[in-house]
Amino acid sequence: MTDQPTADQPVDDPQWKKDFPYESAGEDEVTRREFTRFLAYASIALAGSGGLMALAASLRPANVGPERLIMSIDDIPPGRSKLFRYPTDKDPAIIVRTELNEVVAFSQKCTHLGCVVFWDIETFEFECPCHEGFFSVAGEAIAGPPERPLTRIDTVIRDREVWAVGISGGSH
Ligand code: FES
Known part of the structure; x- marks a missing residue:
């Protein structure tokens, strides 16, 4: 005769259960195999969603926004600015x-905390009056708290x- 438990006999608890004899409701409902299977499915789902997001990002056109007439170039002299709305x-x-x-x-939105920037014809820079942020004519952050460039709007x-x-550039 062996000491193997039969279907009628309960299986002895593992040693750790004897050492820590605390029970919680439903602890017998999730087996190690079920938990492993859950982890495998969750990993596959996460990997799949990451791949889909990368695919969506690669398919998205780099240049977003509709075409919109801003002005005639003769509306303002060189060195001057004009406000408009886009996109x-x-x-x-x-x-x-x-x-x-x-x-x-x-975009007129400052990349620090979103105040609007203005063009300074004297310094040939964009200035954000909220916290004295400055951007070059190319939109690069050059002084003050902003660290990212202004969002560029492509023109023709x-x-x-x-x-x-x-x-197509900067922070959208
Ligand atoms: S919001 Fe422009 S510098 Fe702070």
Whole structure:
């Protein structure tokens, strides 16, 4: 005769249960195998969702935003700025005519805490008055608390009309 338990006899508890004889409701309902299976499924689900997110990011066009007419380039002289809205009517933006036929455009939202930036024609820089943040004409953070560049709005000039054609840089 062996000491193997039969179906009628309870299996002896493992040593750890004898050492720590505390019981909780439903502790026998989850076996180690079920828990391992759960971990395996959760790992697969996480890996799958990560892959899908990477795929979605790679498929998303780098340049987002509709085309929108901003102004005629002759509306402002070189060195001056004009405010507009892009990509929606709720998004303040600013454009500067830097040269005779060149412009730069950015979201007006400061990348520190979101105040609006203004163009300073004297220093040829963007300034955020909230905490004295400064950005170069290229939108780079150059002084004060902002660490990230302004969000760039891509533009094209067609027949002296300046169009916003998307957002491709900075923090959206
Ligand atoms: S919000 Fe622009 S510097 Fe703080």
